Amino acid sequence: MVTYKRSVCSHDCPDTCGLMVGVQEGKVVSVKGDPDHPFTRGAICTKVKRYGDRVHSPLRIHHPLKRVGPKGEGVFERISWDQALDEIVDRYGKVISHFGNEAILPYSYAGTMGVLQFHAGHPFFHKLGASRLKRTICSAAAEAGFAASMGSIPTTDIESSVDADLIVLWGSNTLSTNMHAWPFFLEAHRKGAAIVAIDPYENRTAKKADVHLKLRPGTDAALALGIMHQLVENNLLDETFIDEHTIGFERLKVRLEDYGPRRASEITGVPENRIKDLAMQYGTAKAPYIRTGWGPARQLRGGMAMRTIALLPALVGAAHKKGGGITRSTSAAFAFNMEAVLQESLDRSAPRSINMVQLGSALTRLSEPPVKALHVYHSNPAVVAPDSAQVLKGLQREDLFTVVHEIVMSETALFADLVLPGATSMETTDLYRSYGHYYLQMAHPVIEPVGEARSALAVFQELAHRFGFKDPCFNQSETDIIENLLATDSPYLKGITLDRLMAGHPIRLQVPSNIFESGFGTPSGRVEFYSQSMEDLGLDPLPSGEPSVDAAGEGRFELQLITPPRHQFLNSTFNEIDHLQRKAGPATLMIHPVDAGKRGIQDNMPVRVHNDRGEVFLTARVTDGTSPGVTVAEGIYWPRFMVGNKGINQLTSQDLTDMGESCAFHCNLVEAAPFFSDGPMD
Ligand SMILES: Nc1nc2c(c(=O)[nH]1)N[C@H]1C(S)=C(S)[C@@H](COP(=O)(O)OP(=O)(O)OC[C@H]3O[C@@H](n4cnc5c(=O)[nH]c(N)nc54)[C@H](O)[C@@H]3O)O[C@H]1N2
Numbered sequence: 150m151v152t153y154k155r156s157v158c159s160h161d162c163p164d165t166c167g168l169m170v171g172v173q174e175g176k177v178v179s180v181k182g183d184p185d186h187p188f189t190r191g192a193i194c195t196k197v198k199r200y201g202d203r204v205h206s207p208l209r210i211h212h213p214l215k216r217v218g219p220k221g222e223g224v225f226e227r228i229s230w231d232q233a234l235d236e237i238v239d240r241y242g243k244v245i246s247h248f249g250n251e252a253i254l255p256y257s258y259a260g261t262m263g264v265l266q267f268h269a270g271h272p273f274f275h276k277l278g279a280s281r282l283k284r285t286i287c288s289a290a291a292e293a294g295f296a297a298s299m300g301s302i303p304t305t306d307i308e309s310s311v312d313a314d315l316i317v318l319w320g321s322n323t324l325s326t327n328m329h330a331w332p333f334f335l336e337a338h339r340k341g342a343a344i345v346a347i348d349p350y351e352n353r354t355a356k357k358a359d360v361h362l363k364l365r366p367g368t369d370a371a372l373a374l375g376i377m378h379q380l381v382e383n384n385l386l387d388e389t390f391i392d393e394h395t396i397g398f399e400r401l402k403v404r405l406e407d408y409g410p411r412r413a414s415e416i417t418g419v420p421e422n423r424i425k426d427l428a429m430q431y432g433t434a435k436a437p438y439i440r441t442g443w444g445p446a447r448q449l450r451g452g453m454a455m456r457t458i459a460l461l462p463a464l465v466g467a468a469h470k471k472g473g474g475i476t477r478s479t480s481a482a483f484a485f486n487m488e489a490v491l492q493e494s495l496d497r498s499a500p501r502s503i504n505m506v507q508l509g510s511a512l513t514r515l516s517e518p519p520v521k522a523l524h525v526y527h528s529n530p531a532v533v534a535p536d537s538a539q540v541l542k543g544l545q546r547e548d549l550f551t552v553v554h555e556i557v558m559s560e561t562a563l564f565a566d567l568v569l570p571g572a573t574s575m576e577t578t579d580l581y582r583s584y585g586h587y588y589l590q591m592a593h594p595v596i597e598p599v600g601e602a603r604s605a606l607a608v609f610q611e612l613a614h615r616f617g618f619k620d621p622c623f624n625q626s627e628t629d630i631i632e633n634l635l636a637t638d639s640p641y642l643k644g645i646t647l648d649r650l651m652a653g654h655p656i657r658l659q660v661p662s663n664i665f666e667s668g669f670g671t672p673s674g675r676v677e678f679y680s681q682s683m684e685d686l687g688l689d690p691l692p693s694g695e696p697s698v699d700a701a702g703e704g705r706f707e708l709q710l711i712t713p714p715r716h717q718f719l720n721s722t723f724n725e726i727d728h729l730q731r732k733a734g735p736a737t738l739m740i741h742p743v744d745a746g747k748r749g750i751q752d753n754m755p756v757r758v759h760n761d762r763g764e765v766f767l768t769a770r771v772t773d774g775t776s777p778g779v780t781v782a783e784g785i786y787w788p789r790f791m792v793g794n795k796g797i798n799q800l801t802s803q804d805l806t807d808m809g810e811s812c813a814f815h816c817n818l819v820e821a822a823p824f825f826s827d828g829p830m831d
């Protein structure tokens with residue numbers, strides 16, 4: 150008999166779904182969306198529908214493993230947990246005595262979004278004095294750019310968009326990456342709202358939109374400035390809002406003189422009349438709403454792009470109109486007492502910080518001290534980090550001791566000296582905030598750990614004991630930690646207690662219907678067209694429309710390449726599931742017929758795509774879904790599923806974005822050629 154138990158999806162997705170997990174004889178046999186969760190509303194994505202295939206995957210790691218073959222080949226023998234933990238203590242101890250504490254580097258990201266497990270290693274590595282990891286790989290540029298204009302504050306509730314009369318999806322492939330937002334947008338659409346997509350290519354979402362503006366990658370700031378120019382020129386402004394809630398409007402107006410429709414069109418590739426039309430639509434809407442994705446910020450000038458988009462609502466007072474506003478992230482409303490999990494006070498030595506985007510350099514170039522031990526958990530850097538050639542060179546180092554705590558035998562795990570079996574969210578207790586909605590939910594295990602799997606929290610607490618760390622945090626249970634997280638006077642969390650959470654249902658935060666009602670989070674408390682804090686950082690204090698360019702390839706490689714998510718995977722996760730692999734098909738390069746024609750590339754042909762950083766082999770999709778000069782490779786496939794065993798991040802760079810020190814995953818210049826013209830895979 151199948152019993153249904155409540156859980157939460159732990160993956161890095163804004164929807165943070167409530168799940169009903171069917172369990173039979175101790176195994177996950179089916180997963181449904183929780184019909185009582187107000188955002189999930191009973192629906193579930195294709196990835197998680199057959200989650201049992203992941204939890205009980207043939208690639209699942211069941212017990213600790215020790216490397217017995219060459220690095221990277223994945224030849225291991227089974228060892229016990231005691232042996233594994235003893236070895237870690239021994240090796241980390243030796244690294245510390247020979248090279249110092251900073252020679253140890255933790256590397257983790259969002260394999261699970263559970264607040265407890267995500268931060269499970271922080272107290273241990275702080276206490277150890279290990280190098281700190283700047284976890285900037287995803288949203289740091291978007292966050293910093295947005296904050297410069299509106300502050301680090303929660304943004305418009307997606308649910309309220311049902312009352313919008315214009316929905317702008319700005320660099321968001323909503324149907325793939327935020328699918329539970331779509332029904333709200335459709336409801337607005339039924340009531341007459343137009344849906345506009347602003348994206349370099351015709352993704353699933355753009356196909357369904359009423360209007361699609363196909364801009365060149367890296368030119369969003371220029372497009373937003375072009376729209377602003379038209380709003381001013383046609384006097385479509387909310388002057389009261391501008392007077393009361395913004396600063397720097399007069400200086401903005403001077404800047405806008407440079408961004409008339411012609412110039413905006415030249416930079417963005419969007420025809421002048423389309424820019425004018427969108428400005429009219431936006432300026433005359435009663436409740437214009439923008440959903441920004443992360444795409445515009447995954448560019449070298451991505452911070453500026455996001456900052457500029459975030460200024461649009463202020464010109465028309467959208468934030469204060471029912472149904473209008475702007476959504477980026479909701480996570481700032483989950484204002485926990487984060488010290489409960491971060492335990493910053495254990496960090497006595499102020500060690501160096503290493504940016505996770507630059508793992509390749511950290512492992513191959515860093516000295517004083519070099520990185521000698523790498524502890525990877527909740528992440529798959531061999532695949533997801535940029536400039537793979539450098540990352541892999543580092544992971545190959547014989548003198549690097551690498552521990553990988555994983556659910557499945559990932560590409561990174563293949564390079565490990567020790568592999569530790571990780572427990573999935575179905576096997577652990579955790580607390581889930583969201584970055585796409587305003588519900589908080591706790592999940593209890595629905596099955597026993599598979600094999601000898603252990604959670605990150607359990608492993609780091611055990612390692613702390615073995616290192617002799619006596620601080621109370623290393624003995625806390627999950628519920629102790631949750632109670633501490635809730636020890637905050639944030640108005641958003643008022644009335645939320647451990648007792649209420651224990652029941653396992655989603656609980657709505659105390660958010661007002663207009664999230665911006667109490668002002669903005671900038672230094673002035675207003676929306677900042679002119680930003681003194683940007684000027685202080687040596688950046689342009691006004692929005693600027695200079696496009697992002699991959700300097701290394703400029704003048705040499707002709708094609709821009711963006712590398713957005715694939716519908717069937719979540720970053721590199723779910724590659725291990727056969728039916729998702731089949732649905733995803735081979736890794737492809739979308740290329741415009743004009744570019745394909747010039748290069749003798751035909752549809753379905755194998756192509757080699759390269760730049761100075763590396764090369765990959767993809768299957769050509771010749772399509773006018775993209776523009777001349779712009780190519781698209783959806784998805785982060787595991788290299789073992791790609792021709793030549795080379796993943797897409799061979800082509801991306803470790804260069805950091807203008808703000809937030811993030812990665813410009815969509816800012817690449819490449820060349821492409823039919824496979825045979827260059828000789829196969831040398
Ligand atoms: N199915 C699925 N869902 C996911 C993920 C996944 O891999 N698969 N990943 C999850 C994660 S970690 C995150 S952070 C989110 C990301 O969710 P999104 O924000 O949707 O993803 P992005 O990679 O940022 O790309 C969004 C869109 O931006 C476009 N884009 C690229 N460059 C530019 C540009 O310069 N300007 C503009 N306007 N658009 C541009 C891309 O073509 C893409 O359609 O999704 C999460 N959900």
Ligand SMILES: Nc1nc2c(c(=O)[nH]1)N[C@H]1C(S)=C(S)[C@@H](COP(=O)(O)OP(=O)(O)OC[C@H]3O[C@@H](n4cnc5c(=O)[nH]c(N)nc54)[C@H](O)[C@@H]3O)O[C@H]1N2
Pocket residue numbers: 161257258259260261266286287526527528529530533534554555556557559571572573574605712713714719720721722785797798801814
């Ligand atoms: N080219 C390109 N590269 C990108 C992106 C892109 O758009 N284009 N997107 C970037 C973005 S937005 C992000 S957020 C990063 C994501 O980078 P990561 O956070 O590394 O994401 P995943 O690829 O999902 O890898 C997570 C790994 O953690 C493991 N895992 C999951 N849950 C657990 C657990 O509970 N315990 C343990 N021990 N392990 C677990 C999974 O099996 C998986 O191998 O990738 C970035 N890389």
Ligand code: SF4
Pocket residue numbers: 158159160162163164165166193194195196197328329719
């Ligand atoms: S991946 Fe996203 S859409 Fe799919 S179940 Fe998880 S939270 Fe929901």
Ligand SMILES: [Mo]
Pocket residue numbers: 161287288
């Ligand atoms: Mo992300």
